[in-house]
Amino acid sequence: MKTTTLTSGPAAKPIAGRAPKRNDNRVILHFDYDCFYASVFENANPTLKGLPLGVKQKSILATCNYAARARGVKKLMLISEAQKVCPDLVIVNGEDLTPFRDVSKKLWSMLRSHSWNGRVERLGLDEVFLDVTDVITYNAELLNLNALQDSFFQLSRQDPEKGFSFDGNRFFGCVQPSLDSKAVLAILGSPLGVRLMLASHLGGYLRLKLEEDFGYTSSGGISTNKTLAKLAGSVNKPKSQTTLLSISEDAVQNFMDGHKLRQIPGIGSRIAQLIQDHVLSTNTAGTSHDLEIGAKVTVGQVRLHPSMSADLLERILDRPGAERGSGEKVWNLLHGVDASDVKEASDVPTQISIEDTYMSKPLNTPAEITRELRALAISLVRRMRVDLTVVEDADPSDPMSQYQQQRWAAYPKTLRLSTRTRPKPNAISSASTSTTPESFSRISRSQPLPSFVLNLKDESVESVAERLATEALLPLFRRLNPERQGWNLALINICVTNMVMVASSDNEAGNGGGRNIASMFRTQEDKLREWTVYDTAPMHDGAAGSPINGIVENDTGGGKTENEQDDEVMEEPSAISLDSDEDAWEEEEDESTRCYICGHVIPLFATAAHERFHAIGD
Known part of the structure; x- marks a missing residue:
């Protein structure tokens, strides 16, 4: 393997970076x-x-x-x-x-x-x-x-x-x-x-x-x-x-040298685009969805390119929001070096993610957004109840219990909403004269998962999903996309993550004298109801007096897919001022905070007592 070689004189250049060492101890x-x-x-x-x-x-x-x-x-x-x-x-x-x-x-x-x-x-x-x-x-x-x-x-x-x-x-x-x-x-x-x-x-x-x-x-x-x-x-x-x-x-x-750059796992389209542009001295900014990105150069061409090294790759890939050390990671991959572990098996997924795409007909009205959020929420809640719960025998001597009951094997703490927009038609028509690259990044916002989502006994999947869409996803969407309408939305993804494993089935089910999580959530909701802030403002489809709070059938044919690789870019849109008759898309400031454990909105003066509530249990 080649190593960095320096010669004297003003024209001296390194011909290649030092090859990384590969560990062949695993199989x-x-x-x-x-x-x-x-x-x-x-x-x-x-x-x-x-x-x-x-x-x-x-x-x-x-x-x-x-x-x-x-x-x-x-x-x-x-x-x-x-x-x-x-x-x-x-x-x-x-x-x-x-x-x-x-x-x-x-x-x-x-x-x-x-x-x-x-x-x-x-x-x-x-x-x-x-x-x-x-x-x-x-x-x-x-x-x-x-x-x-x-x-x-x-x-x-x-x-x-x-x-x-x-x-x-x-x-x-x-x-x-x-x-x-x-x-x-x-x-x-x-x-x-x-x-x-x-x-x-x-x-x-x-x-x-x-x-x-x-x-x-x-x-x-x-x-x-x-x-x-x-x-x-x-x-x-x-x-x-x-x-x-x-x-x-x-x-x-x-x-490795015989593979096209984009074929290498871990080298995405954006990274391949930047490296390919450097090697071929081209500029393909704004075409990150081109299937040819990274397919024009091989690993060997990149590796043997004059002065190529981990440091040079780091400079090539340096851009706002780029991960530090990307150059070294890519340099290792070009040499077939990958120290990542095979993850330990778990019956519980690290996250559950549901998304749908709308490339042929982007979403632009509040009615469309509401319809899709409800449809996605139903799929998400249903998946949670399948993937995160177990059915076990209950105590037959308890007249209030069923002989079999469903309980959470794990539950998520965080709800995340991500969206991606397509360029507006007028932006597409002027793309040839614009020097600004077209962005295909996702923007995301997260919050604690509302506690009512974990209620297995009292509410159906549909009713929980309806509350989830109305009380959590729509407010998240308003913060994420503060415009009134006309978003040209090409993708919506909802995800729950930060899983908490339930240690004991007896304790969780409330049979063995331990804390019952579902009971704690219900008790907490009753105690804090007077302090809970609900966003009940209706959404309007462009015209006053046309609320769309009713359930709308999902007529897109489903098409939900799993988000296998989470490549979203976190971006915080700046707040804008809206007219008073468009307050459905506003969030008023109040002197309150949201509990990071249960997700309830708590007045600032009550936060200390609320934290003690979690500390002592029911």
Whole structure:
């Protein structure tokens, strides 16, 4: 690998930055389910197998199976365009993500059951990382190098008969770079080569189990960190796997250099845009949604560009709001260096996020905003009750209890609303003469989650969602987008996060003498009702006297999607003055504050007593 070289004279320039060191002590498996959305429908209805199948969300194809791709159909095509390319394309509606989430959780649970250290991380609905370092280390110690062809992989420390037989003289699946049998035997003479060989057989065993037990094929990648494993898994798709033989530095660097910049996990479109502009001496500001961003230069071109280094990348990426150290992170990724851990498995998500996009018909009126916030709130509350609660047996001697009752396994503390606008039509028409880049950033505001959302017994999903939209989301939207109307809104995302795990089921359910959280919230609400400030001002759709507080049907067809990577930019809009007849979009100042624990608005003089209330309980 090249290192910084300095020569004397005024024209001296460093030819390359110092290459970072890579840690090859871990072993990581990556699984990517083949055409996951389409496979869910095919498994539910086997008659669809073999047919060209597309899964739509609104007017585009979210994905399609390989039979459709062979006919020229591509992901993210307009439905009308896809049908022209393939007239007999079978189209199914994939706007309800519930079946995909259910299958994803089932497959993830199977993979998790084969983990010893609990490091099993989901990436979206169709990808999983496993850190199998401990499993591989254990089996490497048991391996008989004199009888590799009759090897046995142990899946349990406690049960030596639980496992599978394999031929240790070869790798399972494909290897990168491709090697003949003699070269493979040479690699197996090194400890790292043995560990990668073992990992390839474990990966193959788990992929086969996914197919035989559940009917889902997958592509796999095996390497020593998450980035390399994910990239390796993309080499041979579908229904195959690839082990990246990171025995030599040259093998890893040659593998990385062949990838386009935007293909590297962790390098987003904005970062790719800035780096590509520097390498090609171009300026593509304002075109961050161009699919060609980062697809014109390879990792090798960037890495070997004159004077390229972590410091230079830091200067290239320096912009308002940029994260410090971005240059070093990207420099590491260009060399296949990724120290990020596989996250420990948890039955509770770190956040629940629901969003919808309105690219073809942006939202511009209060009526549209209210309708969409209510629809999103229903999806959010329903997801919370599925993903964050458990059903357990109650005390049958208690006449007030049911024999089974639902309780929170965890609950979120924070509610966040994010929006993204499209440029106004007049702004688009003048874009060619403007030097200001078009912004596609999200703006966000957060607040404590209102306590009534956690009421499982007394209110339905719809009634809780109605209150959530009216009492929390609409006020958040007013602060986030203070204009009266005409926002040209292309996206709304609502999210709950900052999860709090419930330690004891008995205490939480109120059966074991501990504190009952639901009861505490109800008692607190009664005690503080006279101090609670409610925003009851109606929204008007442009004209006075036209309130839109009634429930409006969601006629957009759903289309809720998960926000898998949270890339929003926090921006605080400045307050503006509105006319008195438009006070629905104003928030009056009062001498009060909001409790960071429960979210209630408390008069300043009562904050000390309110804090004591939380300290002593009911």
